[in-house]
Amino acid sequence: ADTAAPTASTLSASGTTTSGTNLTWNAASDNVGVTGYNVYQNGVLKTTTTATTLAVSGLSASTAYNFYVTAKDAAGNVSSASNTVNVTTSGAAVTYCNSTGSTNREYINRVQLGSINNVSGNNNGYGNYTTQSTSLSTGSTASITITPGWNGMSANEAYCVWIDFNKDGSFGSNELVFSKSKTKSASVSGSFTIPSTAASGTTRMRVSMKYNGLPTACEVFTNGEVEDYTVNITTGALVKNANGTNDDSAEAIKEEVKEVSALSFKLYPNPVKDGTLYFSGVESNASYKIFTLTGQQIANGSANNNSINVETLPSGVYILKISDSTSVGTKRFIKE
Structure with missing residues (x-):
């Protein structure tokens, strides 16, 4: 044979x-x-x-x-x-509708999402920042923060954010990932989940701020501003830290836990509502790191008094990694 x-x-x-x-x-x-x-x-x-x-x-x-x-x-x-x-494969030629405002009184001053942290200032109604991008994996939860700027007194601003998940060149109602009705807040934040049906690859994100009312995706309005960015949709992939490395990504955390003895600790309350997260079963000299579900480190420090102040975190789901002299452990928690 x-x-x-x-x-x-x-x-x-x-x-x-x-x-x-x-x-x-x-x-x-x-x-x-x-x-x-x-x-x-x-x-x-x-x-x-x-x-x-x-x-x-x-x-x-x-x-x-x-x-x-x-x-x-x-x-x-x-x-x-x-x-x-x-x-x-190369990207298909996609043309997006125009949307712009007027910045005589207000403008988008800063957008934060994943590795995007853009202090843009006044762009006279529209800012094209599609050269700036961040990676988001399907099924993960992302947090966005938008900071307005005013030429004078603060005013009521409303916000909408769209991501073209199916990459068809338009922003559908099911692609509106964040909205905030009119407010004079110094910044607004929110969380959203990347759908499992989102097409892989790079796509457009539109951030729109309009005076006194919610904008639409293709609107030309009198007072406010629009900015466009790029989002890279991945399947189970993790973004890098702000310093360009992924040593502390969620995947690296999993590998590290395999290599050392698992730290068993209790975490409460979960969800956390009052801004303070408590834990027990950890040595007094332990340290902590907090990550988004996409793997970006957003906080770290010493775990003093068996508590961590998470009051400044936007609402969402996070990974807490605690390390002491002999072991490492991770748990998820929800910030409401």
Whole structure:
């Protein structure tokens, strides 16, 4: 019986577009003969072919994919996998509607979301900041803070934020992720969850502030300002810390807990309402770090008096990591 498997091929990709790519690999050799090749896309069998090229179509724009191939012979012997080729399709040409205000009295002064922390100042009604981006994973909760600026006395401002989750070039009612009715507050904050149906890749986020009433996504209004940003939607991916590293990302936390003994501690109240989070079962010299669900570190310090002041955190879900001299533990908590 033939028990010898074919040799592995070497795979390459070229000509990647918004919806496809071209795969090419060298012919495998076998003691009897190769009968075909299995082509895998993201770890799933896509097709079987006798050729050594394949034009892949039907891909989504601005999306990462990986491919590999295996060779097989008539006896059912299968080679080891080829090298894995990673490709990212280009973004489809999308045109967004215009929206702008007038900044004689007020303007958006600062936007904070994930790794975006933009002090923009007065942009005369519209600021294009699509070169600034942050990564958000599907199913995660993100927190946004918007700070207005006034030319004189404070005034009632209303806010809306949209993210084009399906990347179709428009902002639907189901893509409104944050709104705040008119208020004179020095800043407004809120949390939202990235839907599991959001398309992977980069897309547009629109932040709009209008005097005395909620704006619409494509409105030209008299008093207020609009700013556009880029959001990168990932599947289970984690953003980096503000310092450019991900050593303290949520994934790194999980790995660290595997390497050291798990710290068992109690956390209360959860949800926390009055701004103080208490815990027990921790050494007096312990330290803590607080992360968003997307992995961004937003607070740290010494765990003195078995309590942490979280009053300044926006409402949302967070990860608390506590470390003492011998162990590390993590728990989620909700800030209301």
